[in-house]
Amino acid sequence: MNPLTRRKLTTIALNTAGVVVFLAAVFPVYWMVATAFKSNNQIFTTDFIPFPTEPTLDHVERVFDKGVAGNSIWVYLKNSVIVAVVTVTIGAVFSLLAATAVARFRFKGRVPFLILLLVAQMVPAEALLIPLFLNLQRLGLYDQLFGLVVVNVGLTLPFGIWMLRTFVAAVPKELEEAAWIDGASRFTTFWKVLFPLVAPGLVATSIFSFITTWNEFIFAFTLMRESTGYTMPVAVQFFFGQRGTDWGGIMATSTLMTIPVIIFFLLVQRRMVSGLVAGAVKG
Amino acid sequence: MTIKTSPDTRGGDQSPASGRRRKQERRPRKGLPAWFVPYALLLPGLVIIAGLLLYPLFQMIVMSTQKVGLREIRRGTTPESVGLGNYEAILDNDLFWSALRNTVIFALFAVTLTLVAGTLVGLLIQRLGKKMSKLVIIGCMAAWAVPPVAVGVIWRWLADADAGIINWFLNLLPDGLSQALFGRSDWTAVPWLNDTLSIYTILTIAVVWQSFPFIAVSVLAGLKSIPSELYEAAKVDGSTGFRTFRKITFPLLKPVFAVLLVLSVIWDFKVFNQLFILAGGTTNRDAFNLSMYAYSEAFRSPPKMGSGAAIAVLLTLILLVVTFVYVRQIIKQEDIR
Numbered sequence: 001m002n003p004l005t006r007r008k009l010t011t012i013a014l015n016t017a018g019v020v021v022f023l024a025a026v027f028p029v030y031w032m033v034a035t036a037f038k039s040n041n042q043i044f045t046t047d048f049i050p051f052p053t054e055p056t057l058d059h060v061e062r063v064f065d066k067g068v069a070g071n072s073i074w075v076y077l078k079n080s081v082i083v084a085v086v087t088v089t090i091g092a093v094f095s096l097l098a099a100t101a102v103a104r105f106r107f108k109g110r111v112p113f114l115i116l117l118l119v120a121q122m123v124p125a126e127a128l129l130i131p132l133f134l135n136l137q138r139l140g141l142y143d144q145l146f147g148l149v150v151v152n153v154g155l156t157l158p159f160g161i162w163m164l165r166t167f168v169a170a171v172p173k174e175l176e177e178a179a180w181i182d183g184a185s186r187f188t189t190f191w192k193v194l195f196p197l198v199a200p201g202l203v204a205t206s207i208f209s210f211i212t213t214w215n216e217f218i219f220a221f222t223l224m225r226e227s228t229g230y231t232m233p234v235a236v237q238f239f240f241g242q243r244g245t246d247w248g249g250i251m252a253t254s255t256l257m258t259i260p261v262i263i264f265f266l267l268v269q270r271r272m273v274s275g276l277v278a279g280a281v282k283g
Numbered sequence: 284m285t286i287k288t289s290p291d292t293r294g295g296d297q298s299p300a301s302g303r304r305r306k307q308e309r310r311p312r313k314g315l316p317a318w319f320v321p322y323a324l325l326l327p328g329l330v331i332i333a334g335l336l337l338y339p340l341f342q343m344i345v346m347s348t349q350k351v352g353l354r355e356i357r358r359g360t361t362p363e364s365v366g367l368g369n370y371e372a373i374l375d376n377d378l379f380w381s382a383l384r385n386t387v388i389f390a391l392f393a394v395t396l397t398l399v400a401g402t403l404v405g406l407l408i409q410r411l412g413k414k415m416s417k418l419v420i421i422g423c424m425a426a427w428a429v430p431p432v433a434v435g436v437i438w439r440w441l442a443d444a445d446a447g448i449i450n451w452f453l454n455l456l457p458d459g460l461s462q463a464l465f466g467r468s469d470w471t472a473v474p475w476l477n478d479t480l481s482i483y484t485i486l487t488i489a490v491v492w493q494s495f496p497f498i499a500v501s502v503l504a505g506l507k508s509i510p511s512e513l514y515e516a517a518k519v520d521g522s523t524g525f526r527t528f529r530k531i532t533f534p535l536l537k538p539v540f541a542v543l544l545v546l547s548v549i550w551d552f553k554v555f556n557q558l559f560i561l562a563g564g565t566t567n568r569d570a571f572n573l574s575m576y577a578y579s580e581a582f583r584s585p586p587k588m589g590s591g592a593a594i595a596v597l598l599t600l601i602l603l604v605v606t607f608v609y610v611r612q613i614i615k616q617e618d619i620r
Contacts, residue, residue: 014407018415021404022422028437028492029425031448035440046471048451098328105321113325115610120336122606124553126577127595130588131342132335134356154335157328186315215430217556222582233432233556240563247440254433265428266421 032258036060036251043247059248063256069227069238073253076235080257083145083220083231084213087152088206094153095160096202100194102161103168120158125218128154133222143225151219156209163208167201168194204268211261232257340599347596351588362589369593378568379594382576386598389483389572390551396491397547398540401498406528408499409506423496431493435560438489442475442561449475449485479569482562489557494550498543505539506532538616545609549602573598 035043036059038052063073102110132151133142141147171194179189217233224230230238236257239250315323347369349362373379404423408416429437441448450470453461458468467473475481509532517527533540555574562570565579573594581591 014410015412015415017407018411018419021407022419025419025422025426025492025496028441029429031441032433032437044446046445046451048448094328094331097324101321101324105324107318107321110321111614113329115614116332118610118613119603119606120332122549122599122602122609123336123340124574124577124595124598124602125555126553126574126581126591127343127599128336128339129578130346130581130592130595131339133582134351134588135339135342137356138359151335154331157331158336161328186320211428215432217432217559218578233430236432236436237560240560247443247446250436251440254436258429258433261430262425262428265424 029258029262032251033255035247036255038248040248059252060256063249063252068235068249068253069230071227071230071235073232073235073256075228076230076232077256079145079229080214080231083148083152084210086146086149087156087213088210090149090153091156091160091209092202092206095157095164095205096195096198098157098161099164099168100190103165104173114162117158117162121162125155129218129222132219136223142223143229145224145229148220148223148229148231151223152213152216155216155219156212159212160205160209164198164201164205167198167205170201171197207264207268211264214257214261343592343595343599346589347593349589351586351592353585356586356588365589369590370597373590373593373597378571378576381569382571382573382594385479385483385570386552386572386574389487389554390548393487393490393494393551393554394544394547396487397494397498397551398544400491401495401543402502404495404499405502405506406532408503420500423499426492427494427496429493431556432560434489434493435557438485438492438557439476439561442485444472444474447475476561476563477567479567482558482567482570486554486558486561489561490551490554493557494547498547501539501543502536505536509535538612541612542609545605545612548605549609552602552605553598 034050034052037055037057038049039054039056039058042049042052042054065072067073067075101107102114136142136144136147136151139147141150175193175197176189179193184192215233216231217237220231221234221237224234227238232253236250236253239246239253346362348364348366350365350368351362354360355362404419408419411419442450444450450473453465453470453473456464461468461470475485513531513535514527517531522530553574554572555578558570558572558575559565562575565571565575565583568579571579577591577594577598579591580594581588
């Protein structure tokens with residue numbers, strides 16, 4: 001075989017492999033969306049129907065009108081948005097403060113604190129769930145969206161600080177020093193110099209926390225008793241408790257839950273990887 | 284090796300000092316004393332982490348030596364101490380050992396498959412053309428972004444006995460091949476989510492499907508950091524694909540692989556949402572992993588929170604050992620000192 005045909009064949013083989021990987025990655029997601037828009041006839045069949053050839057909005061309308069567990073999906077979407085947005089807002093303030101401390105100052109206890117942030121990512125949710133469940137009950141925050149917010153702030157903060165500190169560290173210190181020389185106070189420097197430069201990083205970190213909170217299931221499932229307080233993942237799970245699984249409805253709800261995440265994800269994916277593997281990739 | 288990760292990952296205090304006179308000016312003229320500032324900034328975050336992480340962990344350890352049942356939860360009576368009784372009861376229970384077995388075997392398979400698949404895809408993307416690699420990356424992102432609960436839901440649907448695509452696909456295989464591979468040629472209405480082995484088979488596929496993109500993208504980022512001269516030199520010396528990977532790529536990316544391995548182990552050891560959906564809640568006790576077992580002990584009636592806490596302590600201890608390796612690796616690489 002001459003080298004030219006060989007190179008051509010390699011290219012074809014690589015591109016085929018690429019298409020296969022793409023299809024394998026995308027198909028399950030596509031199948032969820034496709035099922036959400038299929039008629040029941042086309043859902044409950046042993047045949048393979050690649051496209052919703054009789055597309056219908058029945059399932060989407062049904063989950064909004066009738067919903068699940070006695071409430072429209074609006075209720076759960078609203079709860080999910082409230083919990084995620086409030087968590088992210090509170091988390092952004094605290095993680096920015098802590099990240100500044102860790103990235104800008106050398107102080108006693110800094111390294112132990114950073115190690116604490118890493119170790120926090122290991123703790124299994126079940127370990128915290130049991131004591132937090134009892135604590136929230138004692139504090140009267142059980143079955144309250146605010147209680148769920150508090151828990152989610154705790155869950156997202158360690159990684160938020162870890163990720164944000166690299167953004168703070170990336171801002172040249174000379175800029176702040178220049179402001180100090182001009183007589184600016186610490187607060188003015190922070191607010192007028194550091195904050196605008198860290199803002200993109202803060203957005204990336206916040207989106208990451210948003211996704212974590214939006215996806216969180218086990219705490220929402222355990223800490224909210226009344227169905228009016230369920231978040232999206234809990235509502236999706238609730239479909240299975242009913243007699244005869246309503247796959248059209250489930251897929252419509254899952255699609256509504258997944259789309260915001262996919263959008264956000266495409267916005268921050270690059271930064272997320274660099275945050276997670278931070279040290280390792282730098283070498 | 285240096286990689287251009289978008290944020291600079293270095294610590295802060297690295298700007299070179301530019302002379303004695305400027306050094307004196309390196310602080311604002313008014314405000315809090317310098318030594319106090321970092322602690323003031325850190326305080327709120329530390330309070331939250333202490334209150335929602337450290338203190339509950341401490342409570343969990345205490346509870347694991349107590350009997351915390353319905354009476355203690357409802358009336359708030361002081362729980363009675365049982366010493367190591369909860370641990371003894373758990374270690375005596377077959378359910379713990381089956382849950383431990385499920386957890387470990389699942390992690391073994393899922394981590395290996397995820398790392399292999401992710402690495403292969405990473406290597407593939409690097410060799411693809413611009414448009415094609417972008418397409419594959421976007422596809423990977425889509426799989427990666429799906430919320431864990433939705434992952435469970437999607438795969439439960441794909442593995443549905445009657446209308447599932449998996450059975451449809453297996454029915455397509457030539458009968459002889461299917462017989463030889465799985466000892467069965469008719470896949471009509473075969474339930475996947477009843478017995479432990481097939482639940483975990485689906486769970487493994489689902490988790491690998493969701494987590495290989497992260498590995499692929501990280502490996503890709505690492506690959507881009509390796510100077511291409513090394514590969515050219517290898518080519519001149521007549522090195523083949525696999526040998527090049529073994530002698531050049533792998534050693535240089537070892538730190539990346541170390542972190543990816545540990546992160547995968549941590550994530551797969553505590554997988555909960557996907558299993559919860561696939562196994563249909565906590566009714567199928569044979570399919571428990573340690574997370575599910577701890578959850579079900581603590582929250583299924585009658586609640587036995589003490590023994591749930593004991594299981595959680597054991598799981599945490601296992602993960603702590605793994606995390607120790609992770610933390611050491613991170614500290615070695617990144618100058619957080």
